[in-house]
Amino acid sequence: MQLHTSLVIAILFLVSSCFAVKDxxxxxxxxxxxxxxxxxxxxxxxxxxxxxxxxxxxxxxxxxxxxxxxxxxxxxxxxxxxxxxxxxxxxxxxxxxxxxxxxxxxxxxxxxxxxxxxxxxxxxxxxxxxxxxxxxxxxxxxxxxxxxxxxxxxxxxxxxxxxxxxxxxxxxxxxxxxxxxxxxxxxxxxxxxxxxxxxxxxxxxxxxxxxxxxxxxxxxxxxxxxxxxxxxxxxxxxxxxxxxxxxxxxxxxxxxxxxxxxxxxxxxxxxxxxxxxxxxxxxxxxxxxxxxxxxxxxxxxxxxxxxxxxxxxxxxxxxxxxxxxxxxxxSPQKVNEEYGKLTGNVQLPILASLGYHQCRWNYNDIKDVLEVSSKFDEFEIPYDTIWLDIEYADNKKYFTWDSENFGDPAHMLKVLNRTGRNLAVIIDPHIKTGYEVSDAIVSQNLAMKNNENEVYYGHCWPGESVWIDTLNPKSQSFWNELHKTFMISDEHKNLFLWNDMNEPSVFNGPETSAPKDNLHYGQWEHRSIHNLNGLTYHEATYKSLIDRLPTQRPFILTRSYFAGSQRTAAMWTGDNMSKWEYLKISIPMVLTSNIVGMPFAGADVGGFFGNPSGELLTRWYQAGIWYPFFRAHAHIDSRRREPYLLGDPFRSYVKDAIRLRYKLLPVFYTSFHQASLTGAPVLKPVFYDYKDSTDDGVYDIEDEFFLGNSGILAKPVTDEGAKQVSFAAPKFSNENFFEFTNGIVSGKVYHDRLSAELSDVPMLLKGGSVVPMKNRYRRSSRLMRHDPYTLVVALDKNGRATGNLYVDDGESLNSEYKLLTFIVDKEGISLSSTGDYAFSVSIEKIIIVGADFAIDTVSSGRVISESEKITIVDPKEFPVKFGKGSLSHDEL
Missing domain, CATH: 2.60.40.1760 (glycosyl hydrolase (family 31))
Known part of the structure; x- marks a missing residue:
């Protein structure tokens, strides 16, 4: 087919898509x-x-x-x-x-x-x-x-x-x-x-x-x-x-x-x-x-x-x-565990991928990217990764850079790396005809075929395209070489990849996809392998990144996925809209993904299509901080809505929400570590903990959830104009839940309702929990590495609490690590650990609620309180330094 025909088809497709999905x-x-x-x-x-x-x-x-x-x-x-x-x-x-x-x-x-x-x-x-x-x-x-x-x-x-x-x-x-x-x-x-x-x-x-x-x-x-x-x-x-x-x-x-x-x-x-x-x-x-x-x-x-x-x-x-x-x-956990033994558990992500991601279709050029990055710093809003959609490439030819607007990607990566930031770029499976990559795919017999066993030509963003057949084992070495060249050099380790449109999306195909009678390696019809096509594509990308940097965990975002995709990629819920109902539905969609063993899930914060109001965007950020994959994204026709562009008070509310996500990064990372071992959800539906309740209402709850096993219970506000929320989970529990709004524990036990002004992220903390947080502002997660922890302890009705903290270098495959377990009771605080990670961990503050005592000072190897009930259990097990009003330890 001629190129002008493909352009007409693409334009018609875009016009038709501007209104709504056509059943x-x-x-x-x-x-x-x-x-x-x-x-x-x-x-x-x-x-x-x-x-x-x-x-x-x-x-x-x-x-x-x-x-x-x-x-x-x-x-x-x-x-x-x-x-x-x-x-x-x-x-x-x-x-x-x-x-x-x-x-x-x-x-x-x-x-x-x-x-x-x-x-x-x-x-x-x-x-x-x-x-x-x-x-x-x-x-x-x-x-x-x-x-x-x-x-x-x-x-x-x-x-x-x-x-x-x-x-x-x-x-x-x-x-x-x-x-x-x-x-x-x-x-x-x-x-x-x-x-x-x-x-x-x-x-x-x-x-x-x-x-x-x-x-x-x-x-x-x-x-x-x-x-x-x-x-x-x-x-x-x-x-x-x-x-x-x-x-x-x-x-x-x-x-x-x-x-x-x-x-x-x-x-x-x-x-x-x-x-x-x-x-x-x-x-x-x-x-x-x-x-x-x-x-x-x-x-x-x-x-x-x-x-x-x-x-x-x-x-x-x-x-x-x-x-x-x-x-x-x-239990549901047992199903997840057994399923994980068969299909694998989620990869332990690179820590930076759990931070905030800033994306739109499209940032204009290198200058635009770096200005956005500097504006985040000017307004003291942390972020980890900035994203580029299809316009960064030369005429939408993947594995190339637009020489006019992105002519020096190495410089861009170097500048971003100074503050621990990363760049993510898109590489889709449709390869534009008429340049060296597509020519090689055809000449090396690596393309998806039509029903006559000839190269299949279809239409997508670049116009006429061919599709690499990643079911063909010979495609892997070809893919490896492409990525080695494209990823600049081994000096730059802060380049992430986004595999989109890998259903595969074909603009002129039946149901916007490839014809079912197309052929893949082994002469299998596309109808047989359709749902795993996306998995084969992002797995090929994963293997290419491992081939390039064998010691570093890759990060890949995929839109299409299948059972087993959790091993190598994160996912998001695709092209949503800037409407309240899409914010609301994102919660059960992400929870469902967690239930079936793919917890690294998220939704486009703010909605991909449209322009959200200040209230909707604020509430979406406050919900998005709970998505395991936390990214804002917007359509090319949407107004710019980077957080620093918002007028007050919305800017300050969004800033506070993003900062709260960074405070909770130790909890997310620890939860992902648990998920990587057992298949447990990172966001856990309420029925996981209370399925034996006599009240069947526990099974219907889809708007609140626990963050792993941390004891944090969240319920994002998803209704316009709401000023308060009511949690359902506490009524199924014999334990107290403490108000934890905005990550600040007050010691007040939750009853019936919780205030949720537009400035508030409504949260509760279950009695019996120890939550490690990092409360200092840094520009990115990498810059938080040496920061001390604050322990928030909520005692249960028996005066006890436990919690875990997982630490490693945040990026290496097979990294040395340390898993810390905190046990708090009326006799004191004890710590045990496994692993051989030599990095020092320090605790600068401990906050305890739910006790009939309060910490006043720290001296002489013990925590003195009115009743003198809390002491350090064993200085050898928990080596400590005593400071003014705080407790810390080094070289665990």
Whole structure:
């Protein structure tokens, strides 16, 4: 195609996107062939009380070897005297149940790989996941039992049914409704003999949706569907990404949740439409157990939910093997821990990435960037990273710099580095045609192909583009060399990367993405790998950065993601709007990301599209300081809104909020360390701590949350004109919560309401907590390294408190570290530590609330109070220096 055509298409796309998301651009379930067919099949089965499933396990096929069950599911066809065989495997991975069913297919001479896609697990799982060899098996003619830990699974042969028990209680039945549906291989000519009476043939061999009518569907129908009946569970969470409530909704008679990564401009709230990322993990929670369903599939998928006392979840995917993992435990934390053993936990981020990020589309030139940076210093507002969108490159050619406006990037990086600042720049997967990078991608056979196995040309920001196929292992060395050249030199370690538009976004493609019949390495159709495409791209970038600087933790922001993305990237919720409802919905969206093991999440502070009022922008910053990824961003047509440009009082309120984030950096970093070890959320929904409450209202709370295990409870103000807030969590606890507004503890116990003037960040601190803070203003997190800590101690009703502090150098892979544990009781303060980090840590102040004593002075090796109840437990364990009204220690 000619360049002028691409420009016209891009302009039309931009014009259309200025108003709102257009629902008609995206398929509904009714319009999407495989979802339409599976919903129809489920409805017909439900209406037929005499239905007999055509699926059964062949008893004689069952074998058990090396703690793996192998067998065959047989599908009996009604119109011809034949059947279809589907080999399956069952194994226990760590402490999770893993089921995988494939199809024996005839090889056909065609361009596309004719097998069912079976490599999703290779991208989603970490290397070296162990099979549990202690699982026990017991087989008879009708079923087989699998026992592991506190769990047992009974696999019935006919009808196929899997029943899960936890500590003797039935918690899940798979295929209880008999929605199991596997559209096996067949030709269009013999399709009539292969269709069950309950099936419809809608769009089996063609696609009548306007934008995808050219889809060849070379393999015909190959969808899969399966139901999961959750016994005693009505509270369901997860399956991001959707601009919807934390607690998943019943979709009966409504559009189901869809997982299909797309570039969705100005997405709507209260929506089950697909968005930029997909993590097919659903968590169910009740007072006794928590259960995770990990649907291991990277194709277009829908999830229907019937919420009731025994909820039903119906998964439907366009193709691929039928593979899932069941995780059962006593708590949501246990589900996160087991899921993390399979897919990996969040990387421990570089400390600077937890600071404030300043971004817009686009800063004009180097002078603009450095002036913005200096203005932050002039107004004493800390920040860590400034960002450049697509205009920094030469005519939107990635891996280049605009010679007129960004001709000396090394100088820019050097100046930023003087104050510990970083630069983040965007590199997208669409590569403009007609320069050395795209020419090399084509000549080295590294491009995504069309359905004729030729290079695919589509349109995105640069105009006509090609897309690098990062599923191709040969693309990695090519990508490595590009980044070594682009990243200036090893002298400059303060350059971060932003991988956007990696769904992939294709302006002239169906549903703003790549055609499903495009081809990737291995001749796999794009329809099979679509949802993991973004993961393969940002993982390739991560490996390139490690190849360049093997000892430094990379920072990468990705828009598209999949299960496993947490290992190498942060995410944000994409192109939101400057409206109150988008501020409000950002909280459950970020919490949902935390629930499914991807806690490094955030939303564009202030909204990407539009111009927020002073009140909205202030409240958004006050909420944004709690996002694990804290970045302000704005559209090119939005007014400049850097914090220092705001008129008072808004400027001072925003400044105070950003400074509070920096005071809390030790808490965020410690929480991320815990998440990197156990998969725990950094922002923790209230039900995590109080799921055993007799009040079901605990499961609905989506506007307040805990910061890790710190005891800090936050509830951002998300309503215009609000002057006070009411917290729900304290009513589920037997402990006191102390008012902690703006990070200042007053000793006042919270009751019913908390004042929340526009200057206030409403916070509580749970009794029993020790919070380490750094209260001195510095320009960036790197400059805070040697600052002393203030310990805020809130004693519980028994006069005790505990807390942790994790410290290392903030940037190295495999860094030396020290994990400190503080224990406070009526006898004194003790400290223990693990790790071998030699860096000194000092405490300049300890503030204690919730006690019947007060610290007056410090002298002679003890803290003197009116009742003399607090002393230093052991000077050898807690070496101290005594100063005027403060307590410190060195060289732990």
């Amino acid at each position: 008609y651009l995206f398929k509904s379930c009714e319009q999407n062939g495989f979802c339409h067919r599976n919903r129809h099949y489920a409805k017909e089965i439900t209406l037929d009380p005499n239905f007999i499933s055509p699926y059964s396990v062949s008893p004689e096929s069952i074998s058990i070897e090396d703690s793996i069950i192998k067998g065959i599911v047989v599908k009996q066809l009604p119109h011809i005297d034949t059947s279809v065989e589907f080999p399956f495997e069952v194994s226990i991975l760590c402490n999770s149940f893993h089921f995988k069913l494939d199809e024996n297919r005839e090889s056909k001479q065609q361009v596309v790989n004719h097998q069912r896609y079976n490599e999703t697990v290779e991208w989603a799982f970490v290397d070296g996941v162990d099979t549990n060899r202690e699982a026990k098996f017991n087989k008879d003619e009708r079923s087989i039992d699998v026992s592991y830990g506190h769990n047992k699974v009974t696999i019935e042969f006919h009808p196929v049914k899997l029943t899960f028990f936890h500590r003797g209680n039935e918690v899940l039945v798979v295929n209880d409704k008999q929605f199991l549906n596997i559209e096996h291989q067949r030709s269009k000519e013999d399709n009539e003999d292969n269709v069950l009476p309950q099936e419809t043939t809608f769009n089996m061999f063609s696609d009548n949706f306007a934008d995808s009518k050219n889809d060849k569907l070379p393999l015909g129908p190959e969808s899969i569907g399966l139901d999961f009946n959750l016994k005693g569970f009505s509270n369901l969470y997860g399956i991001p990404e959707h601009a919807d409530s934390l607690l998943l909704k019943d979709t009966s008679g409504r559009e189901p949740y869809r997982l299909y990564n797309v570039d969705i401009f100005e997405y709507e709230t209260d929506s089950r439409l697909p968005m930029y990322g997909s993590i097919p993990l659903l968590m169910a929670v009740n007072a006794h157990e928590a259960l995770g369903i990990f649907w291991v599939n990277s194709a277009d998928s829908y999830i229907d939910i019937t919420r009731q006392q025994d909820s039903t979840v119906h998964w439907m995917s366009e193709n691929g093997v039928l593979e899932f993992v069941i995780i059962i435990g006593e």
